[in-house]
Amino acid sequence: MAEYPAPGHPKDLPEHGPHRASARSKDHTAVQPLASDDPRAIGPHRLLARLGAGGMGKVYLARTPDGHLCALKVVKEDLAHDSQFRARFAREVRAAQRVRGPFTPSVVDADPDAAAPWMATEYVPGPTLKEAVRENGPFPEESLRVLVLGLARALATVHAAGLMHRDLKPSNILLSPRGPQVIDFGIARAVEGTVLTRTGQTFGTPAYTSPEQITGQNVSPRADVFSMAGVVLFAAGGGPPFGEGSAIGTLNKVMNGDPHLEAVPGGPLRDLLARCFAKDPGQRPDAETVQRELSGLPLPSAEHGWLPPQVNQQISAKAGELRQAEAAERTTAPEAGRGEPGHGGGGHPWWRGRTATVVAAAAAALVLLGGGAFALTALPLGSQEDGPGDTAGGEPADGEGEGAAGGGGDGAGDEEAAAVTLEGFLYDFSFSEDGETLHVFGSGTLSSWNWREGTVTDQYSPVPTGAVVTPGGFAAGTTSTYIEVWEGGSENRVAVLGGNSEDRGQYDMPALTGDGATVANLASDDGTVDGDPVIQVWDVESREVRNEFAIDGYLADMFYTPDDSALVAVVAEPDYAAHIGVYVWDPGTGEEIQVFEGAEYYDVSLAADGTSLAMVTDRREARIADIGTGEVRDLESPGLEHEELYEVEFSIDGSLVYGATSDLSSEPGFVWDAESGDLVETDTDVTLNSPLGVHPDGEHLFTAFVEAGVHTIVVMDADFNVVAEVN
Structure with a gap:
C-alpha cells in the first residue's frame, strides 16, 4: 500500500523509453518545499516537504512522532467523498499493514476515517525505476537479476498477505542500495468502482497489465508476475515490453502480441521471463518459483553494488535533497507544525513490535x-x-x-x-x-x-x-x-x-x-x-x-x-486506536494474574527482581506497578505538552527509572527515584532516546541517535557521560 511517487492512474498511457534529465514526468520524486496552502501537520505527523502528486492525491515527506521520516499520502477531495472508495481504502490499508519484507516499504500509520483519508509509509530516498532508466539508460544483466529477485520476493510477501499489486510498473518501484522497493500495492483495488474507473478503464497501466486483467477473468496473483516481467524488460531495453503505441493498441499487443524479449541477454533469465509472459496464467510460474529458479545465478560484486554507478549518483542526489529538507526543519521551532497528540494515528497493524507503535524502514537487504x-x-x-x-x-x-x-x-x-x-x-x-x-x-x-x-x-x-x-x-x-x-x-x-x-x-x-x-x-x-x-x-x-x-x-x-513464571504484555485494540492495558498471564493456563488498565499504556519494563513494572501512560506520564499486589503509583509528572515519552527502564538495582524520548524531541529524557517517585536532578545533561538499554553491570546506559536514517549507538556511564559509540 505504500505510495509516494505519483500513483498509478488507470488512464495512464504506456510508459515510454528513456529520455534524459531535461524532461521530468509527473512521477519525479524530488523533494519540494511545502506550498502556502499545504498543511503543516497531518494526524501526529509533521510535514517537511512535498514528494509528488497524482491521480489519488498529494504525497508529503513527514516526520513521525518518534523522529523518523515517512512518506504521507493524502487522498484528494473527490475520492474522499466517495463512500465506496473509503470502504475499500480502509480494507486495503488493513491488509497492507500486514505486509512486511525487505522489498516492500511498510505502512506505518493511516487514518482512513479522516476528513481527508491518509496513510504514511516508510520513506525510501531513491529514484523510481522509471526515472533511473529514463535518465541513465538500460540496466546490465547482473543488475537485472537482482531486480527480478527483489521484485519476486516483494510480490511473494504481498501475495502471502492476501493482496495483489494489480499495477506493478516502473514508477511503482523505488531503487535503493538495499534492493528494489515495491510500492502502491493494494491501491488499484482501492480505486475499483470509483470515479477513476467508472469510465470503463481497465485496471493497471496498459503497457504492464496482464491479459486476464484486460478481460476481467481469472485474475490471480500470477497477473502480477506478468507485470513483473514487463518491468524487467523496461529495465533491460528502456522501453515498454510490447513497444510504443496508443493505449488501445498496447492492450491489443498484450492480448495477442509477443514481448520484446531480445532486450534481455539469452540464457536462464530470458527463458524464465518468457514463461512469465504466458498468456495463460496457469502456465506462468508464481513469485516463489521465480525466486527459486534464479537463486543460483551469480549476483553483482559486493565492491560495486547492484545498481549502475549513475543510479547510485541519483540516490546520492536524493540524499542531498533529504539533508536540505532536514536542515530546513531544524531552523523551525521544535513545536512548529506538530499534530495534536493522539489525533488520527489509528490503523497500526496488530503485529507491530516493541517501541515501534510507528514502524518503518525495511531491512538493509543487501548484506x-x-x-x-x-x-x-x-x-x-x-x-x-x-x-x-x-x-x-x-x-x-x-x-x-x-x-x-x-x-x-x-x-x-x-x-x-x-x-x-x-x-x-x-x-x-x-x-x-x-x-x-x-x-x-x-x-x-x-x-x-x-x-x-x-x-x-x-x-x-x-x-x-x-x-x-x-x-x-x-x-x-x-x-x-x-x-x-x-x-x-x-x-x-x-x-x-x-x-x-x-x-x-x-x-x-x-x-x-x-x-x-x-x-x-x-x-x-x-x-x-x-x-x-x-x-x-x-x-x-x-x-x-x-x-x-x-x-x-x-x-x-x-x-x-x-x-x-509469567508473561507480561502491552495489549492494544485491534486497530490500535487505543491501548487497552498491561496484562500479566500464567503461560501454562492463560489465567490473568494482573491487569493494569485505566490509561493508555504504551511501554512496560520489568525490574531485575521481577516484582515491579515501570509503565509509560499516554506518552506523557510514567507509573510503577507491583505485580504481586496490583498496586499502582504515579511517578512525578515531567510536564510534557506533547506525546514524547516512549520508553521507561529500571536501573539494575531498581532504585531508578529512566525515561527515554526520541532524538527529535524537545525533551532530552528523565530520571526518577523509584521509591519516592520524584524526578532526579543530575549534574550532567541527560539525553536518553528510545531504545534504551541498561547494562547488567549497572554502570552503563545505551541509547541511540539517528542521522539520515542510520543509527549510532551511544554508551554512557552512570553519570551520563558518553564513553563509547557503536555504529
Missing part, C-alpha cells in the same frame, strides 16, 4: 557475506538443503543442529565478513550474561556486537520480523509462517516451529524463557491476517504447542518474567 558477493536477505539464494529460505508461506528446510544455516550464511560469525548498517528503526537492546555482547534488534538488523570494540560478532539473516535474545544466548525469531530458535548464535539453529499446513501461521512477538525451552508468541486463531489474536506457548524440544489462549486485543510488547 556482505564471505566470498565477496551480494546476497539478498530473505531471498533463498541456496538450495533448501543449504538452509531455510523464508519463502513467504512455504515450509522452512529442516536443517538443525551444529552448523545449520538459520540465517547466518557463510561468514555470518566472521567479524571481517560482517557488514551491518543500523538503518531503519531500532526496537530493542539486550545483553549477554557477562555483559560483553550487545544484541541489537531493529527493522534492519538482528545482530550481536562487541560493544567495547564496536565490531559485529554475529548477524541473523534474513532479519526476523519479531525477535528476542536471552542473556544465556538463546534467540527466537518469527517470520509470518514459522518461528526459529537458535542457541549460541545464528549458525546453530536448534528448532523450527510451525511452517506446515497443520500449524496456523501469522507468527509474531516472540517471548523466550531463559533456558530456551519455551517460546510464547502472538498468532491468529485461523492462521490468516484477519483472524482473532491468540497467545501460543511452544515446547521447543517437541515442537508442539503446549498451550494456547485467546486475548482481548493485539500486542505491542511481550516478555517472560525473570523466573519464567
Whole structure:
C-alpha cells in the first residue's frame, strides 16, 4: 500500500523509453518545499516537504512522532467523498499493514476515517525505476537479476498477505542500495468502482497489465508476475515490453502480441521471463518459483553494488535533497507544525513490535557475506538443503543442529565478513550474561556486537520480523509462517516451529524463557491476517504447542518474567486506536494474574527482581506497578505538552527509572527515584532516546541517535557521560 511517487492512474498511457534529465514526468520524486496552502501537520505527523502528486492525491515527506521520516499520502477531495472508495481504502490499508519484507516499504500509520483519508509509509530516498532508466539508460544483466529477485520476493510477501499489486510498473518501484522497493500495492483495488474507473478503464497501466486483467477473468496473483516481467524488460531495453503505441493498441499487443524479449541477454533469465509472459496464467510460474529458479545465478560484486554507478549518483542526489529538507526543519521551532497528540494515528497493524507503535524502514537487504558477493536477505539464494529460505508461506528446510544455516550464511560469525548498517528503526537492546555482547534488534538488523570494540560478532539473516535474545544466548525469531530458535548464535539453529499446513501461521512477538525451552508468541486463531489474536506457548524440544489462549486485543510488547513464571504484555485494540492495558498471564493456563488498565499504556519494563513494572501512560506520564499486589503509583509528572515519552527502564538495582524520548524531541529524557517517585536532578545533561538499554553491570546506559536514517549507538556511564559509540 505504500505510495509516494505519483500513483498509478488507470488512464495512464504506456510508459515510454528513456529520455534524459531535461524532461521530468509527473512521477519525479524530488523533494519540494511545502506550498502556502499545504498543511503543516497531518494526524501526529509533521510535514517537511512535498514528494509528488497524482491521480489519488498529494504525497508529503513527514516526520513521525518518534523522529523518523515517512512518506504521507493524502487522498484528494473527490475520492474522499466517495463512500465506496473509503470502504475499500480502509480494507486495503488493513491488509497492507500486514505486509512486511525487505522489498516492500511498510505502512506505518493511516487514518482512513479522516476528513481527508491518509496513510504514511516508510520513506525510501531513491529514484523510481522509471526515472533511473529514463535518465541513465538500460540496466546490465547482473543488475537485472537482482531486480527480478527483489521484485519476486516483494510480490511473494504481498501475495502471502492476501493482496495483489494489480499495477506493478516502473514508477511503482523505488531503487535503493538495499534492493528494489515495491510500492502502491493494494491501491488499484482501492480505486475499483470509483470515479477513476467508472469510465470503463481497465485496471493497471496498459503497457504492464496482464491479459486476464484486460478481460476481467481469472485474475490471480500470477497477473502480477506478468507485470513483473514487463518491468524487467523496461529495465533491460528502456522501453515498454510490447513497444510504443496508443493505449488501445498496447492492450491489443498484450492480448495477442509477443514481448520484446531480445532486450534481455539469452540464457536462464530470458527463458524464465518468457514463461512469465504466458498468456495463460496457469502456465506462468508464481513469485516463489521465480525466486527459486534464479537463486543460483551469480549476483553483482559486493565492491560495486547492484545498481549502475549513475543510479547510485541519483540516490546520492536524493540524499542531498533529504539533508536540505532536514536542515530546513531544524531552523523551525521544535513545536512548529506538530499534530495534536493522539489525533488520527489509528490503523497500526496488530503485529507491530516493541517501541515501534510507528514502524518503518525495511531491512538493509543487501548484506556482505564471505566470498565477496551480494546476497539478498530473505531471498533463498541456496538450495533448501543449504538452509531455510523464508519463502513467504512455504515450509522452512529442516536443517538443525551444529552448523545449520538459520540465517547466518557463510561468514555470518566472521567479524571481517560482517557488514551491518543500523538503518531503519531500532526496537530493542539486550545483553549477554557477562555483559560483553550487545544484541541489537531493529527493522534492519538482528545482530550481536562487541560493544567495547564496536565490531559485529554475529548477524541473523534474513532479519526476523519479531525477535528476542536471552542473556544465556538463546534467540527466537518469527517470520509470518514459522518461528526459529537458535542457541549460541545464528549458525546453530536448534528448532523450527510451525511452517506446515497443520500449524496456523501469522507468527509474531516472540517471548523466550531463559533456558530456551519455551517460546510464547502472538498468532491468529485461523492462521490468516484477519483472524482473532491468540497467545501460543511452544515446547521447543517437541515442537508442539503446549498451550494456547485467546486475548482481548493485539500486542505491542511481550516478555517472560525473570523466573519464567509469567508473561507480561502491552495489549492494544485491534486497530490500535487505543491501548487497552498491561496484562500479566500464567503461560501454562492463560489465567490473568494482573491487569493494569485505566490509561493508555504504551511501554512496560520489568525490574531485575521481577516484582515491579515501570509503565509509560499516554506518552506523557510514567507509573510503577507491583505485580504481586496490583498496586499502582504515579511517578512525578515531567510536564510534557506533547506525546514524547516512549520508553521507561529500571536501573539494575531498581532504585531508578529512566525515561527515554526520541532524538527529535524537545525533551532530552528523565530520571526518577523509584521509591519516592520524584524526578532526579543530575549534574550532567541527560539525553536518553528510545531504545534504551541498561547494562547488567549497572554502570552503563545505551541509547541511540539517528542521522539520515542510520543509527549510532551511544554508551554512557552512570553519570551520563558518553564513553563509547557503536555504529
